[in-house]
Amino acid sequence: MSELRHRVAKETESTLQQQPSEDKTSDSELKAEKDGVSDSESKVDSGIPEVPVSADDTPEVLNKALSGLSSRWKNWWVRGLFTLAMITFFFFIIYLGPMVLMMIVLCVQIKCFHEIIMIGYSVYHSYDLPWFRTLSWYFLLCVNYFFYGETVTDYFFTLVQREEPLRILSKYHRFISFALYLTGFCMFVLSLVKKHYRLQFYMFGWTHVTLLIVVTQSHLIIHNLFEGMIWFIVPISCVICNDIMAYMFGFFFGRTPLIKLSPKKTWEGFIGGFFATIVFGIVLSYFMSGYRYFVCPVEFNNDSNSFQVDCQPPELFQLQEYTLPSVLESVTGWTTVHLYPFQIHSVALSSFASIMGPFGGFFASGFKRAFKIKDFANTIPGHGGIMDRFDCQYLMATFVNVYIASFIRGPNPSKVIQQLLALRPDQQLHIFNSLKAHLVEKGLLPALEGAAA
């Protein structure tokens, strides 16, 4: 969620004017520096850093079409158009299926990482630090390798067991990932240069925090996706809806400011967005729970070597009858109502999106103010960078993952089998007997008379 950006022409001009004066200040500071470190840090304060964000990036064709309108309306049209374009694209990739979704998540993650690292370079003027660009991308690769390896081993278990090189890679996966990370660490230590110690440590810290935020959470998104595409679509849609609804309510009814950090947010927008998002969430989950394509866990079919989404829908996605509490009964005149249990969960998801999601946006706003940038980048005209669109999504992805792990599903059965087979035979026997006793107790197994151990 980002504030309205005024792309009025005069602001662009004033930024361009500031840039020559910026160069002058940096020159004079260069003369005064003794230590390379103080130079970069004092350059940081001289007004807006050289992140080239504020140039107008709208495609020519749009510019021509909207040439008649005043700048403010033009801005709205551009934003509106791109919002629609992004939403359409979202529907399109859902249609294309899980593989494409994973690819898109990976691309978004790489782009977000790139944007944040670029900001770090601009803030610290460290673009030319020896090795540093290589090392940042290397660490990104390492961490992704580690996470994708864990996911692949879980979900593609049979495929991995079949192919010999994959089996070795998966058996020693942690060790290999650690060795790769260590190599990067040693490269970093060996690349420390006398004048630039502090800067290099800053960039090292910056890279790691970015990895922590961006990469781990994109993998949580993929875990959610494998749980069932509905766990991917509904949270993202709730956050987008909250964005739009809060903006609309704020536009029409907004009066009381919400937080000093984002002066354009209002309490009316916040509360209106909350209720609207809950309603939207309930309606959306009602529609989606009917289709197996969205509801079933994504599984990899070894025989056809492709993803399939076919199953018996779990209880969560079957219509059940709920008795309304008497209050609602008198109001609506219904005694019972048919709901999917998932719709009740969606209320929890929508509440989180409306109440906590904005904190992710405030965090990003604070970050942009701290480093005096208008947008993370200029990828999407009218909206800024990819990070600008996704800043609220990150908290949401983690929440959904924790929610699923705590309240919905148990552990992944194929992972449990894997671990079972890795145990020693006597431990396996012990577990076998405990499991047998447990199943017999629950009445799932007839009490066998003795033959099997």
Place this chain on the structure above:
Amino acid sequence: MTELRRRGGGDPDSTDNISDREAGGDDRPDLPGDAEGEGDVDSKADTPDVPLSTADTDNTPECLNKALEGLPPRWKNYWIRGVLSLAMISGFFLIIYMGPIALIFVVMCVQIKCFQEIITIGYRVYHSYHLPWFRTLSWYFLVCVNYFFYGETVADYFGALVQREEPLKFLARYHRFISFALYLAGFCMFVLSLVKKHYRLQFYMFAWTHVTLLIVVTQSHLVIQNLFEGMIWFIVPISIVICNDIMAYLFGFFFGRTPLIKLSPKKTWEGFIGGYFGTVVFGFILAFLLSQFQHFVCPVEFNSETNSFAVECEPSDIFVVQEYTLPAVLQNTLRWKTVNLYPFQIHSIFLSSFASLIGPFGGFFASGFKRAFKIKDFANTIPGHGGIMDRFDCQYLMATFVHVYITSFIRGPNPSKVLQQLLKLQPEQQLNIFHSLHAHLRDRGMLAPEA
């Protein structure tokens, strides 16, 4: 591994001059051209030294000072270092003797102290000691992350105890959710505490706290997990790193000639290589000595009946003496055909190699960090040695390596954890797994074939 610190003369003068300048700088108005007052803070941050570092004041206890009055400063320094080294090693033996609970407790204290040292450096670097809320938030995040990790460990190893007590069962079941909620509360507090003039500083401290947590807390938990695997997996790595430190220093002192790396000018190649061989031999011998005792070798388990830790078991294969045929080369030189070794001794060679070859990089990282922020030591807790972090900087990489080594090459998953997960699955999935396991065990001949 840290360089010799000269407490004789050194260059403390520059520190004093700069701290005066900075104290004056605090009263100056904001730098021109900066509307938000943050430029002031950043220029303070880039002045070369961290003011009033307690690491530079002499912290030796009075009694030691009196006893060593007669000697020149350099020898006094050596004596202090030597005495404190012996004291620390004795302390180490004492807590090993006291058992697993004391060890866990000590690890926790060390972790808290290291965290405090690094955060204090951050405060000094950024002059942010008086930032609203920030001290509270840093400690809050430490508590959160520790709660998360201890919860995961406790739920694993104390499974029976947890299932018994009702509140513990509830906490264990929703552990991730509760930890996440606690963390989120801290995150929201951070966002609400952002103050107009101090945005950048607050983000820096936020990031500093998180990176410190990542380094210090996660690895102290890996140390505890290694400990539960068997106390030998805790004692041998730590001893090897300490030994490498001492051996590299001694070899460097007697034979040192060629500098190793620009970052630490007192390290030499002779010390490095001598330390490597010395450590391998030491690890080999130590592994032999410790592998004989059940107290060190058995996994630490919590006995639900006696409500205490028990270290008793049938030693696993790697701690049982086996006969190895020497390769022909060694046979000719030593005239032995076979040799009786514990397999663990072979593993100890790998651990020693890592400690000698890669461990120093942890030390170089810490040296680079201290040079970057222009501090002499992390703190001044141990006279002659600096802070706790100074002693433990090489240990961190080692702890992670040992943990990864154990999970990759030594043990499989924890059987009680697997059983726990099994019992949480849906009944149909349990049946499925039951049948697969049945078939698997039957194939292996562990079960009599069904009639």
